[in-house]
Structures are given as structure tokens and as C-alpha cells.
Amino acid sequence: MSDLVRRVKAAKRERTAQMWRTFRANRAAYASLYVLAAMALMALIGAFYTPYDPYRIDLSAALGFFSPAHPLGTDWLGRDMLSRIMEGARYTLGISFAAVLLGAAVGSALGLISGYYGGLLDAIIQRATDVLLAFPTILLAIALTSVLGVGILNVVLAAGIATVPIYIRLVRNLTLTLRNEPYVEAGRAMGLSGPYILFRHILPNLSYVIVVQSTYYMGITILIVSALGFLGLGVPKPIPEWGTMIGDARDYIFTYPHVVLVPGVFISAAALAFNLLGDGLRDALDPRMATLLRRT
Amino acid sequence: MTLLDVRGLTIHYDLPQGTVRAVEDATFTVDRGEVVAIIGESGSGKTTLAMSIAGLLRPPGRVVRGHIYFEGLDLSRLDDEKWREIRGRDITVVFQDPNTYLNPLMNVGRQVAEVFEAHGMGSIRSREVAQRAIEILRRVRIQDPDKRYWSYPHELSGGMKQRVLIAMAIALKPKLLIADEPTSALDATIQAQILDLLEELRREMGMSLLLITHDLGVAAKIAHRIIVMYAGQIVEMGRADEIMSDPLHPYTRALVRSVKLDRKRLLGVPSGAPPSLISPPPGCRFHPRCPYATEQCTAWRHTLYVRDNRRVACILYA
Amino acid sequence: MSEVIIRGRHIVKEFRLGLTGRLRLRAVDGVDLEVMRGETVALVGESGSGKTTLGRILVGLLRPDRGTVTYREWGLGGRLPRHVRARLQVVFQNPDASLNPRMQVMDILAEAIRAAGDTASREEVLDRAISLLEMVGLSADHLPKYPHELSGGEKQRVAIARALAMRPEVVLADEPVSALDAIVRAQILELMYRLQEDWGLTYIFISHDLSHVWYLSDRVAIMYAGQIAEVGPTEEIFREPAHPYTAMLLTSSTSVLPYKPRLTVRPVGESPSLISPPPGCRFHPRCPYATEQCRAERPELRQIGPGRLVACIHAEKVLRS
Numbered sequence: 001m002s003d004l005v006r007r008v009k010a011a012k013r014e015r016t017a018q019m020w021r022t023f024r025a026n027r028a029a030y031a032s033l034y035v036l037a038a039m040a041l042m043a044l045i046g047a048f049y050t051p052y053d054p055y056r057i058d059l060s061a062a063l064g065f066f067s068p069a070h071p072l073g074t075d076w077l078g079r080d081m082l083s084r085i086m087e088g089a090r091y092t093l094g095i096s097f098a099a100v101l102l103g104a105a106v107g108s109a110l111g112l113i114s115g116y117y118g119g120l121l122d123a124i125i126q127r128a129t130d131v132l133l134a135f136p137t138i139l140l141a142i143a144l145t146s147v148l149g150v151g152i153l154n155v156v157l158a159a160g161i162a163t164v165p166i167y168i169r170l171v172r173n174l175t176l177t178l179r180n181e182p183y184v185e186a187g188r189a190m191g192l193s194g195p196y197i198l199f200r201h202i203l204p205n206l207s208y209v210i211v212v213q214s215t216y217y218m219g220i221t222i223l224i225v226s227a228l229g230f231l232g233l234g235v236p237k238p239i240p241e242w243g244t245m246i247g248d249a250r251d252y253i254f255t256y257p258h259v260v261l262v263p264g265v266f267i268s269a270a271a272l273a274f275n276l277l278g279d280g281l282r283d284a285l286d287p288r289m290a291t292l293l294r295r296t
Numbered sequence: 297m298t299l300l301d302v303r304g305l306t307i308h309y310d311l312p313q314g315t316v317r318a319v320e321d322a323t324f325t326v327d328r329g330e331v332v333a334i335i336g337e338s339g340s341g342k343t344t345l346a347m348s349i350a351g352l353l354r355p356p357g358r359v360v361r362g363h364i365y366f367e368g369l370d371l372s373r374l375d376d377e378k379w380r381e382i383r384g385r386d387i388t389v390v391f392q393d394p395n396t397y398l399n400p401l402m403n404v405g406r407q408v409a410e411v412f413e414a415h416g417m418g419s420i421r422s423r424e425v426a427q428r429a430i431e432i433l434r435r436v437r438i439q440d441p442d443k444r445y446w447s448y449p450h451e452l453s454g455g456m457k458q459r460v461l462i463a464m465a466i467a468l469k470p471k472l473l474i475a476d477e478p479t480s481a482l483d484a485t486i487q488a489q490i491l492d493l494l495e496e497l498r499r500e501m502g503m504s505l506l507l508i509t510h511d512l513g514v515a516a517k518i519a520h521r522i523i524v525m526y527a528g529q530i531v532e533m534g535r536a537d538e539i540m541s542d543p544l545h546p547y548t549r550a551l552v553r554s555v556k557l558d559r560k561r562l563l564g565v566p567s568g569a570p571p572s573l574i575s576p577p578p579g580c581r582f583h584p585r586c587p588y589a590t591e592q593c594t595a596w597r598h599t600l601y602v603r604d605n606r607r608v609a610c611i612l613y614a
Numbered sequence: 615m616s617e618v619i620i621r622g623r624h625i626v627k628e629f630r631l632g633l634t635g636r637l638r639l640r641a642v643d644g645v646d647l648e649v650m651r652g653e654t655v656a657l658v659g660e661s662g663s664g665k666t667t668l669g670r671i672l673v674g675l676l677r678p679d680r681g682t683v684t685y686r687e688w689g690l691g692g693r694l695p696r697h698v699r700a701r702l703q704v705v706f707q708n709p710d711a712s713l714n715p716r717m718q719v720m721d722i723l724a725e726a727i728r729a730a731g732d733t734a735s736r737e738e739v740l741d742r743a744i745s746l747l748e749m750v751g752l753s754a755d756h757l758p759k760y761p762h763e764l765s766g767g768e769k770q771r772v773a774i775a776r777a778l779a780m781r782p783e784v785v786l787a788d789e790p791v792s793a794l795d796a797i798v799r800a801q802i803l804e805l806m807y808r809l810q811e812d813w814g815l816t817y818i819f820i821s822h823d824l825s826h827v828w829y830l831s832d833r834v835a836i837m838y839a840g841q842i843a844e845v846g847p848t849e850e851i852f853r854e855p856a857h858p859y860t861a862m863l864l865t866s867s868t869s870v871l872p873y874k875p876r877l878t879v880r881p882v883g884e885s886p887s888l889i890s891p892p893p894g895c896r897f898h899p900r901c902p903y904a905t906e907q908c909r910a911e912r913p914e915l916r917q918i919g920p921g922r923l924v925a926c927i928h929a930e931k932v933l934r935s
Contacts, residue, residue, distance in 0.1 A: 004740065004754055008720045011758030182706035183714045186773070189675060190729040190780055191699035200725075204716045337795035453884050483660035484822060485881040488866030492881075512796065513825075513868035540870070554800030556870045557829035559849075560807055565800045567751075569765050 022284040029280020032273035039270060043093050046086030054079060054087040054240055063256045075245075075259045076252060085266055088240035093270065095155050095235070096221040102160030103221075104214050107167020112206070114168065115175025116198055125168065132165035141224050145233040155234045159224050163217055167210075174209060178202045208285040212278055219274035226267050242267050299471060299504050300326040300349065305362035305372070307344055307353065314574040318344040318357065320528045321598050326472065326504050331495075333507040333515035333536070335551075336525035339570055345525070346474050346508045348372075350389045351379040366472070385415055388465040392477035394457035398449040404460045405429050405445030411467040429467075436463045437493060455486035462493065469501055476508040491518050512555045516540050524548050527570050527581040529598050534606035544608045547582045580611070588612060619816065620649035620672055620784065624681035627667050631889070639888045641667040642678070643840040646915065649784065654810065654817040656827040656848070658863070659837035662885050666788055668837070669820050673702040673786045685784070700730055703777035707789035709769035713761040719772055720757040723747070726779035746775040751805060767798035771805065778809070784816045791826065803829055825869035828852060833921070836860045839886050839896040842915060846922035856918055856929040858901045877935055895926070903928040 024030050052070075058078035066073050072081035114125040132140065144158035178184060179202065187197045226243025228234030230250075235241035237248060242263040249259040303323050309316040319341040326332045336342040347353050349364055351371065364371040366387065374382070383389075391397055399407060408429040409420045418425045426445070433441035436459040449457055458478065465473055475494065479487035495518050498505050509515055515522050516536050523533040524545065532545040543552045546566075554565050568585040571577055577584050583593035592611055600607040601614055625645045631637040642664040649655050649672065657665040670676040671683060674690035683690040688698050706712050713722055723743040728734065744754045750771040761769055770790060777785055787806065791799040803826060809815060821827050827834055827848065834851050836844045836859065844857040855861040855875050864875040883900035886892050895913050898904040907927060915925045918933075926932065 004744075004757060005736075008718060008758045011718060011760070015760060182708060182712045185675060186704055186706070186712065186776065187725075189673070189699070189702065189704045190726055190776075191694075191696045192725075192729055201714055205714070337797070455884055483885070484824075484868075485660065485862055485866045486884060487868065488881045491868075510795065511868060513870050516870065517868050550797055554797045555825060557800070557803070557825045558872075559829060562808070563800050563804045565797050565804070567801065569767070569798070 019284045023280050026280040026283060028276045029283075032276040032280070035269060035273045036277065039089060039093060039266075039273075042086050043089035046083075046089055050080075050083035050086050052080035052083045054083040055238055056080075063252070063259070065258060072262050073258050075249060076256070079240075081259070081262050084240035084245060085242070085262065088242050088245060088263070089266075091152070091235050091239060091241040092222060092225060092229075092243070092267070095152065095241070096159070096218055096225050098156045099159035099221050099225065100163065100214050100217050102156065103163035103217070104167055104210055106160070107164040108171045108206070108210055110164070111168040111171025112175055112198070112203070115172035116179060116194075116202065122172075126172070129165045129168045133169065137162045137166070137220070138224055138227060141228060142231070142233060145228055150233060150236050152235055152239075155225060155228055158228070159221050162224065163221065166217075167213075170213060171206060171210065174206055175202060178205055212282045212285065215274055215278035215281055219271040219278070222267060222271050222274070297328045298325045299328045299330075299367065300506070301363075301365040302345075302349070303363045303365070305345070305348065305364060306360045307341075307348055307357055308360050309344075310356045310358070311574075316573045317576060318528055318573060319348070322362070322525075322530055323600065324523055324530065324533060326506055328471070328504055329498070329502050330521065331498060331505040331507065331519045332521045332523060333509060333519035334523045334525060335509055335512055335515050337510060337570060339527075339573065340525040341528040341573075342508050342510075342525050343476060346389075346476055346506065349472075349506070350387055350474050351383050352389070384411065385468045386470055387472045387474065388468075388470040390458075390461050390465045390473065390475045390478045392480050394454065394461045395449070397461060398457060400449050403446050403448055404452065404457075405433065405447075408432055408460065408463050408467060411464050415468060429463075432463045432467050433460070435466070435497070436460070438463070453486075454482055455490065458482065458490055459493070462490075462497070466497055466501065466503075470503055472504045472506060473498075474506045474508070477510070478507070479514065480509070480511070487514075494518065512540075512551060524551065527576055528573055529581055529609065530600065530607075531582065531609045532607065533600075538605060544603065544606060544613060545582075545610045546586045546588055546612075580609075616650040616653065618648045619651045620647075620683065620685050620818075622647045622668075622672055622681065622683045625668065625671055625678045625683065626680035627664075627671060627676065627678050637889055640840055640891075641888060642671065643891075644681075645837075645840075645842055647672070647835055647842065647845070649816060649818060650833075651783075652810075652814050652816055653833060654819050654831040655833045655835060656819045656821060656831035657835050657837060658821060658824070658827055660822065660863075660885055662839065662888060663837040664840040664888075665820050665837050669786050669788055669818050672818055673704060673784060674699070675704065675786075696731065700780040701783040702786070703780050703782035703784070704786045704788065705770070705773050705777055705790045708793055709766045709773065710761075710793075712773040713769055713776075715761050717760075718757070719743075719747075719759050719761075719764075722772060722776055723757075723779060726776045730780045742779070746779055747772075749778060749809070750775045751801075765798075766794050767801060770794065770802055774802075774805065774809070778813075782815065784818065786818045786820070788820045789822070790819075792821070792823065799826070806830060823869055824852070824864065824867045825871060828869075828871060836863065839891055840888055841896060842923075842925060843897065844922075844924045844926075845915070846919070846924075850919075850922060854933060856922065856924040856933050857897075857926045858903050858928070858932055859897045861932065862900070877932060897926075903931060 061074045061078040062076050064070055064074040070080050074080055110125055114122045141158045141162040144161055145154060148154040148157060184197055184201050187201055225234060229241045229243025230247035232247055235244050237244060245263040246260050253260045305319060305322040307319040309318055322345055334342045348359060359372050406420055409425045412418060412425045412428060413420045430441045430445055433444060438444050438459055479490050494505060507519060519536045522536045522539045524531050526547045532548045540552060543549045550565050553563060566585040571581060579594040579596040583589040596611050598609055600609050603613050623646055625642055627642040629639045629641055631639055645668055657669055659665045671678050674694060677691060688694060720743060723746055724739050727739050727742050747753055747756055752771050791802045807830060819831055831848050834848050835842050838859050843859045851860060855864055855877060858879055861875055861877045862879040862881050865878045866881045879902060886896055892899055894910050895908045898908040913925045913927050915923045918924050918929055
């Protein structure tokens with residue numbers, strides 16, 4: 001008897017292990033995980049320690065190229081680029097993460113309600129979504145910051161709200177599909193309550209899509225947050241948010257390209273890594289993938 | 297007279313997980329004007345077999361051994377260019393889902409006319425080709441063909457679309473029509489009309505029909521001969537009526553029993569499922585499910601034994 | 615002698631189509647049907663005949679727009695007491711979608727066992743889950759598995775076990791075997807037959823395969839374009855169809871049946887649109903017996919023998935020919 005319970009639990013663990021193996025088999029995704037972990041670690045260390053004070057101006061060292069003293073060079077005010085990247089990681093990654101969290105939470109909740117309950121509420125939410133979706137995400141974010149004003153919290157709000165309609169649409173459509181799945185209908189026939197079905201049968205099947213999509217959106221949001229910074233609508237100077245760093249240094253793009261390229265490479269690497277990670281998660285978390293593989 | 301002569305055809309798929317032995321040592325013939333049905337469950341290799349005859353086998357699938365002789369010409373050794381000439385003219389295919397094979401943005405008449413153009417019989421725009429397309433549409437019993445010529449696929453029902461596909465397939469009077477589950481997606485009364493149509497066309501045009509199906513009832517209805525496949529191997533072939541009334545191979549027996557249902561009775565069909573084709577069981581691939589299996593079956597090598605009009609791949613008939 | 619447990623009266627169900635819902639598709643149009651205790655009643659028809667919609671309405675999963683459905687003393691219009699809801703269960707067509715892909719067989723069954731409310735302790739749930747699996751020809755070894763690790767037949771067995779966990783009286787089986795291979799179909803049909811013998815289940819069996827209907831059902835309701843064409847005992851209807859559509863269906867069928875129907879009707883035409891169905895009898899454009907009256911009046915379902923009802927004014931002629 002207890003032996004059976006043990007086997008049921010072992011199978012559950014085995015499935016998690018299987019997911020991990022599938023994920024690891026995708027080399028690019030696996031490597032991205034390391035890249036992102038390194039960036040997160042850098043952001044964390046940057047909060048306590050940087051080789052130099054990232055805000056200290058030293059005009060005697062201005063516009064230095066890569067050197068043992070300044071591995072990533074210095075900018076036109078002689079500030080150490082490595083220290084600024086480390087300091088900025090916290091802002092760029094942290095703000096993007098908070099924004100995606102906000103967008104996913106609000107958008108998914110609204111999409112779930114809209115899709116599962118339908119009716120007038122659904123109609124209202126959907127019309128509002130239609131209007132918001134008419135604007136490209138980046139334009140929406142720019143419009144929102146110009147209303148909210150400059151500031152870290154406002155960037156989070158703008159980038160987060162800009163993705164809300166995308167989540168609403170995604171989650172609503174999925175909910176509409178899942179709501180009519182035979183196993184959900186069988187649950188209704190068993191007399192299971194609406195909220196129970198929602199949390200036990202619909203949400204778990206949705207959550208993997210939300211996680212995968214959010215990973216992709218992390219990549220996009222990093223670009224949006226950087227773009228806002230670049231345009232001077234995001235995190236204010238002199239905070240070395242990566243996009244702000246590029247915007248700030250754009251005068252030197254032809255003469256001393258490394259001041260623009262260094263933050264640019266970090267932004268691209270982070271965005272790319274999140275995209276690749278998303279691919280890996282998509283393959284690993286989908287239980288039907290295993291079936292597909294077996295059929296061929 | 298023999299039209300198609302398949303000998304020892306063996307097809308594998310090379311996948312990262314291993315080699316799928318999809319078809320092993322398939323040997324059979326199709327005569328001129330004959331209707332032959334290949335029947336099997338999903339994964340039995342019947343579609344792979346048909347696609348290789350139509351020259352539509354794509355990597356990772358490859359012919360490992362064997363020959364496909366069509367009017368004496370070995371198709372398994374043909375290059376792509378020669379293939380294009382034969383396919384669509386001498387050998388044509390009708391698939392299960394017409395939606396996948398009709399262009400939704402082009403009216404159906406032109407899609408039929410395209411067949412003529414593709415084989416160098418005049419431009420789509422010429423009145424003569426349009427007229428021929430209309431004739432073909434009439435031939436597959438589409439009402440008002442000159443009006444239907446201008447219809448788009450979405451304006452037609454499933455049965456109509458299947459008729460259009462058949463029209464495209466018979467436009468150039470093929471010698472062999474391969475129909476892969478042509479009626480599986482259709483309702484019973486529509487299915488019957490399509491099967492009747494195929495039978496009429498075959499008689500009018502004297503073509504051979506190779507029907508791929510999982511439905512023994514469909515096979516029994518229009519086929520002269522039935523080839524039964526299990527796990528990539530031919531287990532039995534013979535006249536349709538004889539197979540239905542007196543199946544010999546234990547698998548065929550189970551199959552026939554599972555469609556000839558007695559009212560409210562225990563059926564005694566074997567349990568289990570077909571094996572993986574990556575690591576099939578040694579010997580007879582049916583032996584793990586077979587009620588008559590003995591030690592010998594695991595060492596047996598696939599052979600078709602002749603018994604009257606029948607060929608059976610079972611040691612019981614050795 | 616037989617007790618009616620489900621009674622459907624004048625059932626109408628419409629679906630709204632298009633953005634504004636201006637188009638109305640009447641999936642079920644004025645259907646009367648009774649289900650008797652312990653029998654299998656088959657709903658037979660082609661796609662668009664309304665058989666699935668009617669089946670769902672008869673077990674209270676869908677609310678009719680008009681008409682009433684009662685199960686014993688309960689009306690199936692609104693929310694049912696839990697113990698009543700439990701007695702009407704379902705098994706669906708697509709085995710791949712019937713089970714939540716994120717739950718193990720153990721969890722799927724445990725959920726049903728708890729919902730049935732007869733036991734709560736972990737030990738008892740496990741015991742019951744094992745006995746349910748054994749009832750459907752599986753074993754405790756299947757408990758740790760996820761749906762994608764099961765074959766189509768095994769999934770359908772688990773779906774049946776889940777329905778049985780509720781100790782149902784009526785099971786709606788909506789094309790339960792049509793997605794499976796021939797031999798597995800026979801296995802599942804046999805299982806359904808055995809379970810009915812052992813537990814006195816009542817089946818509402820939806821199918822388009824006449825040999826399956828022949829195997830399992832006591833009575834058949836032949837549906838055409840949202841209406842019932844004919845109802846009666848399976849053997850009688852298969853032998854002597856009284857509705858021309860039934861005869862056409864039997865003639866068309868590729869199912870292997872023990873005998874041919876007395877009357878053959880060559881299949882022509884297609885089922886009508888349900889948005890703008892033909893006036894009068896909906897079958898008249900395809901019917902070799904159609905007269906002026908058929909084009910004008912909708913035929914009522916009328917009795918032509920014990921337990922036999924038919925919606926055709928020419929039924930006597932059809933039976934005689």
C-alpha cells in the first residue's frame with residue numbers, strides 16, 4: 001500500500017526530472033540559464049560592491065579603452081564602465097522583472113475572469129483591450145511615461161501596463177479553450193465547483209503558457225525599458241540603467257564606440273538569453289511534447 | 297495483367313531515438329482495373345507504403361531494400377524529374393483531408409485546370425483547358441459544373457471538396473489512383489456516395505485503385521483484394537470476401553471479429569497494443585498478443601505462405 | 615415494466631453565431647425522448663444532426679432554451695443537488711483531451727472519489743482507486759502514470775473509471791470509441807457491455823457507427839438535422855426501417871451488419887444547413903418518397919407499433935415496400 005504511494009510520488013519526481021532533462025537537452029536554453037544567472041549574480045553583487053564608485057567622476061581617466069584597471073573602459077566622465085554596468089543591472093533587470101510580474105499578474109487575472117465568466121464583464125474588458133492593443137507596446141509605454149512622468153516606479157508601471165492587454169488576450173483565449181476541454185466538462189458533471197475547476201484544472205494548464213510567455217516578454221520588456229531610458233523617458237540620469245547609459249553616451253558612438261557598445265551588448269545578451277530560455281521552457285514544460293516525440 | 301509489382305520493399309525512418317522499421321519486406325501486386333485495399337491500424341505502415349509508391353516518401357524515411365515495378369519500370373530507382381512526370385499523370389493520390397490539399401484562395405475550377413497546365417496541355421487561361429476542367433467536374437458528378445468552376449473551397453461541403461480532389465486526381469486518366477483514407481472524415485451517406493463514385497470511375501476509366509484505410513468495412517465494400525498489415529509487415533492477403541468470411545492469420549481474425557459485432561456478447565479480442573517499431577519483438581511481431589503463440593514464433597522469419605487463394609504470414613500455415 | 619428515468623419534452627437548443635448573434639443555428643429542434651432504467655439508448659446521426667447537443671441536455675450538462683428535462687423527480691434545468699449530479703456521468707470521444715494532462719491517474723481518480731463524497735481517508739481513496747482500475751481492466755500499476763504515458767484505449771478506460779467513481783446511474787458516452795483503432799474499439803465496447811451487466815448502468819450512447827449501435831443498444835433514436843426521425847428497438851429498426859432516412863443510413867453504412875435492411879435507399883445529397891433548414895420535413899430534398907405535403911408540413915413523431923415512433927407521413931408505405 002505505502003509502496004504504491006511511494007511509486008506515485010516517485011513518478012511525480014520522475015516527471016520533474018524528465019522536464020529538466022528535456023530542458024538541458026536544449027543547449028542554447030541551458031547556456032542562457034547560466035548567462036542570466038551570471039547577470040542576476042552581477043546585479044546582486046553590484047548592490048553591495050563595485051570595483052569603483054559608479055558615480056565618481058574622474059576626468060583624467062575619461063574615455064579610456066579596455067585596460068586591466070578598467071576592464072570595460074571608462075565613459076566620457078571617467079566613470080568605470082564595469083562598475084556602472086554592475087550598478088545598472090539591478091535597475092534594468094529589476095525593473096523589467098517587476099514590470100513583467102505586474103503585467104502578467106494583472107493581465108492574467110483579468111483574462112481568466114473574462115474568459116471563464118464571460119458576459120458583460122467580458123465584453124467591457126475585451127473592448128478596452130481592443131483599444132489598448134491598437135497601439136504598439138512601445139508606443140503605449142512611451143505614452144504612459146509621458147503621462148506618469150519620469151521615475152523608476154513609473155517605468156515599472158508603464159512597461160507593465162503596456163503588456164497587460166497582451167496577457168489579457170492570451171489568457172482569455174486559452175481559458176475559453178480550456179473551459180470546453182472534456183476533462184473540465186467531466187469535472188462539471190462530477191459536481192465540482194466553478195472556482196475549484198478554475199484553480200485545479202484550468203490554471204495549472206494555463207500557468208505553463210504564462211511562464212513561457214513571461215520569459216519571452218522579459219526579453220521584450222528589457223528592450224522597452226532600455227528604449228525608454230535611451231529616450232530619456234525612463235530611469236533618470238545619472239543612474240546607469242543600461243538604456244539610459246546608451247542614450248547618455250550617444251554623442252560618442254562614432255568616436256569612442258565602446259561607451260555605447262558595452263551596455264548595448266549587455267542589453268542584447270539579456271534579451272536574447274530570455275528568448276532562448278523561453279524556447280527551452282516551452283519544450284520542457286509541455287507534457288504533450290513527450291507524446292509527440294514518441295509518436296514519430 | 298499486373299500493373300504494380302512491389303517486391304521486398306523495406307522502409308525505415310532514421311530518427312534520433314532510433315530506426316523506425318515502418319515497412320518490412322512488403323511484397324504484393326496490383327492488377328490493371330483492380331481495387332486493392334491495404335488495411336491496418338495507426339502505425340501499421342500502410343500510409344508509408346502508399347506514399348513510397350506515389351513517390352512522396354520524404355526524409356527521414358528511406359527505401360532500404362526492395363523494388364516497386366510500375367509497368368515494368370522500377371520506381372524505387374527513379375530520379376525526381378522522371379517522378380514528376382509519372383506522378384499526377386500515371387499515378388495520382390487522393391488524401392483524407394481535402395482542406396489541406398485545396399488552395400483556399402483559388403477557385404476550384406482553376407485548381408483542376410492547373411493539373412492540365414502542369415502537364416503541358418495548355419494554359420490555365422485558355423478556354424479549351426477550362427472546358428476540359430468543367431468536363432472533369434461533371435465527371436465526378438458535381439452539379440452545375442460550369443457554375444461550380446468559380447466556387448472557392450470554403451463555399452463547398454466536405455463531400456464536394458473531396459469530389460474536386462478526385463477530379464484533380466483523375467483529370468489525366470491515371471493508371472493507378474492511390475486513395476489514402478478518402479472518406480474517413482465524411483458522414484456515412486456522403487462516404488457511400490464517394491465510394492460509389494470511385495467505383496464508377498474505376499470501371500469507366502479502367503484504372504486500378506489502391507485504397508489505404510483503417511476501416512475494414514470500407515475495404516470490404518469496394519475492394520477485390522485486401523492486404524492486412526500489422527506493425528509494418530503484411531500478415532495476410534487475399535480476396536476481400538474470403539478474408540471477411542474466413543480470416544486465417546490470428547491478427548486478421550481479431551480484426552474481423554472486432555468489426556463483425558454480435559449483439560451484447562463478450563468478444564474475446566486480444567488485449568495489448570501494437571509494438572514499438574523502433575524495437576519490435578523478435579520473430580512474428582504479433583506473437584506477444586497472439587493466443588496461439590509458441591516458442592517457435594519468436595525465431596520465425598517473416599514469410600508469406602500460400603494457401604489456396606490466400607497468402608498468410610503465420611507459422612500455423614507453414 | 616421498464617421505468618422511465620429521464621424524460622425530455624419539446625427540447626429546443628439554439629446557438630448564436632456571428633458577432634452580433636443574429637444568425638441562429640437550431641441544433642436541436644423540438645425533440646421528445648425518454649430513457650429507461652438499465653437500457654442503452656443510442657443517438658445516431660451524422661454531423662450536425664444534434665445528437666451530441668441532445669445527449670448533453672439529457673444529462674443536464676447543457677440547458678435547453680425551451681422544453682423540459684427531468685431525471686427521476688429532479689428537473690435538469692438548473693443547479694442539481696450534488697448527489698443527484700453525481701448520478702449522471704459522461705465519457706467523451708477524444709481520449710487525449712478527456713484527462714487533465716497535468717494529473718496522474720491517481721489524482722484523477724482521487725478527485726472523483728472525493729467528489730463522490732463517500733470516503734476521505736487516504737487509505738480508502740487508494741483502495742477505491744485500485745478497485746475502480748480493476749473494474750475497467752487496468753491495475754494499480756497505472757496509478758503513477760500521466761495521461762501521455764497511456765495508450766488511447768487506456769485513457770478511455772481511465773475516463774470510464776472516473777465516471778464510475780461517482781456511482782452513476784446514467785452514463786452519457788459520446789462517441790467513446792471512434793478515435794480508437796478497431797481492436798481497441800471492440801475492447802472498450804466489450805468493457806461497456808460488461809459494466810452494464812454488472813452494475814445495471816443506463817447508457818445514452820452517441821455513435822455514428824451502426825455496428826457499435828447494433829452491439830450495445832436496446833433502442834435507437836435516429837436523428838436528422840436537429841430532429842428525431844425515428845425511435846424504436848434496435849433490431850426492429852435495423853431490420854425494417856420506417857423512415858426513408860434510416861433506410862438511406864443503413865444502405866450507406868460500411869459497418870458490417872448481420873443483415874441488410876429490407877429497403878435500400880440510394881444515398882443522394884447532403885444534410886441541410888441548420889441556419890435555414892428546408893420547410894416541412896427536413897429530409898424531403900433527399901427523399902425518394904417526398905410529396906407536396908412533405909414540402910409543406912413538418913411531420914409529427916407518431917406511434918406505428920409498440921415502442922416505435924416515426925416522423926414520416928409515408929412510414930406505412932416505406933415499411934410495405
